[in-house]
Amino acid sequence: DLKGRVAVVSGSTSGIGLALARAVALCGGDVMLNGLGDPDAIEKTRADLAAETGVRVLYHPADMTQPDQIEDMIATAHRELGRLDILVNNAGIQHVEAVENFPAEAWEKIIAINLSSTFYATRAAVPIMKAQGRGRIINIASAHGLVASPFKSAYVAAKHGVIGFTKTVALELAQQNITCNAICPGFVETPIVAKQIQDQARTRGMSEDEVMKSVILGSQPTKRFVTTDELAGVFLYLASDLGASANGSHFSVDGGWTAQ
Numbered sequence: 001d002l003k004g005r006v007a008v009v010s011g012s013t014s015g016i017g018l019a020l021a022r023a024v025a026l027c028g029g030d031v032m033l034n035g036l037g038d039p040d041a042i043e044k045t046r047a048d049l050a051a052e053t054g055v056r057v058l059y060h061p062a063d064m065t066q067p068d069q070i071e072d073m074i075a076t077a078h079r080e081l082g083r084l085d086i087l088v089n090n091a092g093i094q095h096v097e098a099v100e101n102f103p104a105e106a107w108e109k110i111i112a113i114n115l116s117s118t119f120y121a122t123r124a125a126v127p128i129m130k131a132q133g134r135g136r137i138i139n140i141a142s143a144h145g146l147v148a149s150p151f152k153s154a155y156v157a158a159k160h161g162v163i164g165f166t167k168t169v170a171l172e173l174a175q176q177n178i179t180c181n182a183i184c185p186g187f188v189e190t191p192i193v194a195k196q197i198q199d200q201a202r203t204r205g206m207s208e209d210e211v212m213k214s215v216i217l218g219s220q221p222t223k224r225f226v227t228t229d230e231l232a233g234v235f236l237y238l239a240s241d242l243g244a245s246a247n248g249s250h251f252s253v254d255g256g257w258t259a260q
């Protein structure tokens with residue numbers, strides 16, 4: 001039960017972020033959505049979720065490459081929704097390319113969105129959580145925060161960075177009733193993966209079908225995608241009071257990928 005709680009979920013206009021925002025709303029918590037996309041489609045998502053769940057659902061258009069916009073997103077959630085209990089640093093992008101051809105612009109953008117935005121949002125949220133005497137910071141890392149795959153240098157570096165950042169923040173706030181943890185999903189069928197299947201096919205000279213079977217699900221022993229409901233399960237545990245002693249950890253939901 002998250003009644004009376006307020007969550008901010010970065011990158012929640014699609015995929016995992018939207019599923020986690022939905023999980024908060026279904027448990028009675030108010031939520032601030034964020035992410036890119038068509039404004040009419042986003043407004044429909046926002047209004048539908050509010051109507052379905054009866055909680056307050058707001059949207060903030062902060063671009064996760066822009067620290068001042070990230071700070072405004074946190075301040076606006078606190079001002080408009082009255083609290084900030086759960087921060088989910090979820091926004092992320094991917095670029096698949098051999099390291100020697102990896103465009104500097106793609107490297108910088110991935111580090112900014114997948115790693116630095118987590119720092120800026122956390123930095124802005126911590127004083128609010130400290131004043132409340134409670135907080136949950138949940139970073140959506142990846143199996144690629146623990147192990148690597150070729151052609152994903154920026155993504156793997158950023159996600160390993162997220163796990164290091166998670167541990168550090170956890171230690172700093174351990175006595176303030178604020179926890180910081182990372183969730184490490186394996187492959188989940190979302191738009192980011194659909195695009196990757198196309199990119200991997202190009203980079204490796206394979207058909208999209210071959211990429212799906214041997215590259216994507218090749219690393220995942222269950223041979224199926226992780227579902228967003230399976231991520232919501234561990235997410236709700238971490239967000240709830242039951243998760244109070246889970247701190248500075250990563251929680252793999254990857255069908256056994258990183259057991260290999």
Ligand code: NAD
Nearest residue numbers: 011013014015016035036063064091092142187188190192
């Ligand atoms: P997605 O593409 O469906 O969602 C990404 C979200 O981030 C979208 O809402 C998008 O609008 C937002 N976003 C992108 N750039 C942004 C920017 N500059 N500013 C604000 N928002 C921005 O992908 P997803 O699979 O749901 O990914 C969510 C997170 O989960 C990412 O951090 C991703 O790395 C991670 N993850 C995904 C998988 C997977 O297999 N799908 C596996 C492990 C980790």
